[in-house]
Amino acid sequence: MRTEVLSAAEPYIIRQDYTAYTQEQHAVWAELVERVYPELEKHAAREYLEGFQIIGLQRDCLPHLGSISARLEPRTGWNSTPVSGFLPAPAFFEMLASRRFPTTTWLRSRESMEYTPEPDIFHDVFGHVPMHAHAVFADFLEHYGRVCAAISDSAVLEKLGRLFWYTVEFGVIRQSGEIKVYGSGLISSHGECTNVVSGGCAIRDLTLDEVLQTPVKVDELHKLLFAIDSFDQIYDAMREAERRAMRGRL
Template structure:
């Protein structure tokens, strides 16, 4: 859907000026990728690794969002759409509902390699966007945005936010007898990835009820995460969550 149809998100849309990135910024991107790529190659879900190739990510060059969108569009209809920064919830949900992933264009400095308090292009693109090449995951994410965009009750939105947190941000999947990561928070953070690999958090089978009732911790390594057996599970969970919202029983 054309960005001209957006209302809540329109003030936050910008252009990525790719030529403005400096050699130092490309070098920082390369260092960030180099720090996590060995873990990612061993422990990421195969759908993430396939998506990484599909969208054409380069280990030594910052991503060009227009080029990524050209690759994603014919496959799943998703666009990596540049935005000015953190979005208020209505704008964020509106963009997801239109298959426009809000993507920041700034990159953390060399002094902040380990952690940045708000998402940057490394978290957004390296962490999130490869999964947008997967049809079922892409359908889930659009559906999530559509459902949340229609909700006004903040308590309901908080619960739905837990579903996002434990899938899109910190989702795990069982593949070939192993735990693999697909959530951006695990993919893009060496610390969170090692926390999972080394048994620092409990891994529960994915359960919509448990996910909705597990509060989110944003300021510490995760202590419990949830593993699905297939991405159909989160797609079906989103439909169940929508039905509960409609029944007033979430």
């Protein structure tokens, strides 16, 4: 685990007390995985499924972040760093730029299994972290954090947030003639994933212009998402967004 000081993020970094998790919490994790993983085996991007195996996620017990990072860091330089909760933007971007993914350690209750408004360890680890084992995606995510960390204009950050939303959170990819999910919000939400694979959501080719013009809605199932053909596309889109931002044309 890296030990460098991150000025904005340091106050939020904590230690995961793995022994504090109860058998009930491990059981809730297992039920959450069992609800979605059989569908993901059919509908998730192959890079996600490969990453799931690479980082050693278990289907029947909560993840130990140190163990995951020990497998992930030699591969792409990323690790899962436990944090106390929601981070302000400067701290979040600083951590991404350092290849440290801010990971919450709490788990939703059985009564909130379908939805929780605040990300928990299921969303953060099950949803996000397997993709960090993919080299191009890992590089894109660091680049995104580095660019955003250098920007103070809130309007520009909102536009860049749309790129994050429609790729990292709700991204889909065409593979073998089918739409596959890779975004964490789709991976970790049975309802959102079903909405996509059942045809309830329109899918258009990802273009930077349309993504930047499409507002984010958090209070309803998505009616429109954007598909890529390779992960190089999201990295290319990030580079173009950076060029526009630097010229004041985003």
